[in-house]
Amino acid sequence: MTDRPVTRDSPDGARSSVLAVRAAALGRVRALRADVAGMVEASRDSNADDEHDPDGATIAFERAQADALARDAAAQVEEADAALARLDAGTYGVCEDCGQQIAAGRLEARPTARTCVTCAARR
Numbered sequence: 001m002t003d004r005p006v007t008r009d010s011p012d013g014a015r016s017s018v019l020a021v022r023a024a025a026l027g028r029v030r031a032l033r034a035d036v037a038g039m040v041e042a043s044r045d046s047n048a049d050d051e052h053d054p055d056g057a058t059i060a061f062e063r064a065q066a067d068a069l070a071r072d073a074a075a076q077v078e079e080a081d082a083a084l085a086r087l088d089a090g091t092y093g094v095c096e097d098c099g100q101q102i103a104a105g106r107l108e109a110r111p112t113a114r115t116c117v118t119c120a121a122r123r
Helices: 011-043 059-089 104-109 117-122
Strands: none
Touching: 011 059, 011 104
């Protein structure tokens, strides 16, 4: 995060925060997709019967878990892209539900927030 408060009135600080969120999420996407690819490659020629192994999780479960985490990280990249678009449009920091300003503390904690705390609690 930046030392400056992230608000609609400080777009440079907000942009830096959103870009940091995006970069971290993109790094997770790449690492998790590499993990999944490694699991697929490692099990390609294996005849292991992991579905009936009582001592651990199945390879399929581990792949599914890593894939789900990668999808979540990809969604965070999309949220960051949407926040950057709101910055460019001048609507960053405005609640999409009620139209009120989103509190600076919320934007500092969650730079990609689309709603104020009150509206988020209603969802």
